Amino acid sequence: MSSYFSATYSDARAKFLSACLDVKAAVRSYENPERGPAGESLFTDTTWIGPDNAPNVVVVTSSTHGVEGFAGSAIQIGLLLDPDAPKPSGDVALLLVHAINPYGFAWLRRENEDNVDLNRNFVDHENKNYPENDLFEEIVDHLIPVEWNDTAYQNYLTAIQSLNEKYGEVPVRKAMHKGQHKHADSIHYGGASATWSNKTLGLICSDYLKKSKRAAMIDIHTGLGPYGYGELMTPSKPGEAVYDFFYNWYGDEVHSTTAGASLYAGSKGSILAGFRPLVGSLEWAAVGLEYGTRERETMRKVMLANSWLHLHGELDSDLGRKIKQEVKDASYPDEDEWKSLVWKRGKEVIGIALERFPTS
Ligand SMILES: [Zn+2]
Numbered sequence: 001m002s003s004y005f006s007a008t009y010s011d012a013r014a015k016f017l018s019a020c021l022d023v024k025a026a027v028r029s030y031e032n033p034e035r036g037p038a039g040e041s042l043f044t045d046t047t048w049i050g051p052d053n054a055p056n057v058v059v060v061t062s063s064t065h066g067v068e069g070f071a072g073s074a075i076q077i078g079l080l081l082d083p084d085a086p087k088p089s090g091d092v093a094l095l096l097v098h099a100i101n102p103y104g105f106a107w108l109r110r111e112n113e114d115n116v117d118l119n120r121n122f123v124d125h126e127n128k129n130y131p132e133n134d135l136f137e138e139i140v141d142h143l144i145p146v147e148w149n150d151t152a153y154q155n156y157l158t159a160i161q162s163l164n165e166k167y168g169e170v171p172v173r174k175a176m177h178k179g180q181h182k183h184a185d186s187i188h189y190g191g192a193s194a195t196w197s198n199k200t201l202g203l204i205c206s207d208y209l210k211k212s213k214r215a216a217m218i219d220i221h222t223g224l225g226p227y228g229y230g231e232l233m234t235p236s237k238p239g240e241a242v243y244d245f246f247y248n249w250y251g252d253e254v255h256s257t258t259a260g261a262s263l264y265a266g267s268k269g270s271i272l273a274g275f276r277p278l279v280g281s282l283e284w285a286a287v288g289l290e291y292g293t294r295e296r297e298t299m300r301k302v303m304l305a306n307s308w309l310h311l312h313g314e315l316d317s318d319l320g321r322k323i324k325q326e327v328k329d330a331s332y333p334d335e336d337e338w339k340s341l342v343w344k345r346g347k348e349v350i351g352i353a354l355e356r357f358p359t360s
Helices: 009-022 066-081 102-106 134-142 150-167 169-177 196-208 241-253 271-278 296-312 318-331 336-356
Strands: 027-035 041-049 056-062 092-098 214-227 230-234 254-256 283-292
Touching: 009 041, 009 066, 009 092, 009 102, 027 102, 027 196, 041 066, 041 102, 041 196, 056 066, 056 336, 066 092, 066 102, 066 214, 066 318, 066 336, 092 196, 092 336, 134 150, 134 169, 150 169, 150 296, 196 271, 214 230, 214 271, 214 296, 214 318, 214 336, 230 241, 230 336, 241 254, 241 283, 241 336, 271 283, 283 336, 296 318
Parallel strands: 056 092, 056 214, 214 283, 230 254
Antiparallel strands: 027 041, 041 092, 230 283
8 A cells, every 4th residue: 555655756657657557547648848856757647447438437636736646646546556446337437637736746846837826726817807815915925934944934923923913813814825816926826827737637628528427526635634534625515516416425524615614714716616617518526635644833834934945945955955855744744654544535535436426
């Protein structure tokens, strides 16, 4: 099981391709225009398992948030290789989309080659119909320190604390996380156009899903929630079609990020929402599977350090390498217990999807 996990993007890609070869599954590869840190080419790779004309398709995507791709990649490789992995049968197929944001995966970043958070990029760029986020203008100057050390981090926390007192903790958190389209060098930037990954997902849908009737996407993330537990999260609310679709499969394990209590701040333009127009007349649904890694405060500090590093720091330095190691650990705890939990839960969630898809 732990052999499904990889140390780098290149390692993950090689394992995925080799697993496809082992089970004789044909691969389509989509090349990203950029390169990885070792000069390596970057690809999103895809494979289809099950009957060619299956009307129902379970789509499993990894690495929407780049560096979070280690877990999703391992689950995809396990689905190909593991003797106990759930297999599609009857009129259901499985489409694996490996590393939809290969640049972020390779460079150990959430963001893509344009500093875009892909989960804020699936919005209406044509009409510049972007979510309102005026409060972000008030807080943007306090978000990424110019220097990185303990004092700078304490100053950052103090600045956020006074913003919380002025505007309220929840509004500040929402403004930080929901996405913004004005500051290309800041956090949670949604971009000014559809990114390469966004267009590539469109191509993948058109290459594979034209003959399908229904598709359900499970998009794998890490960094929020209890250690090793995969929480199913959807921006849809109880009573809405997508929520109810997954409730039928998973019951109370499905959590709405917009209704009730959730650690999630509720982003606009996520890949889950973006999946809808891309699949046209299909019946569709999409859900996030989010695995916990480290404590929330650790995550917050490490992710801020990474943003600082890419904006003001030096990747090729002792501090740069230390931060990258911390980012990797926060997205992918290299521990047998975590890996085993990730695989077990991934198998369970995808097994239920393959088993319960409507058969007519
Ligand atoms: Zn994520």
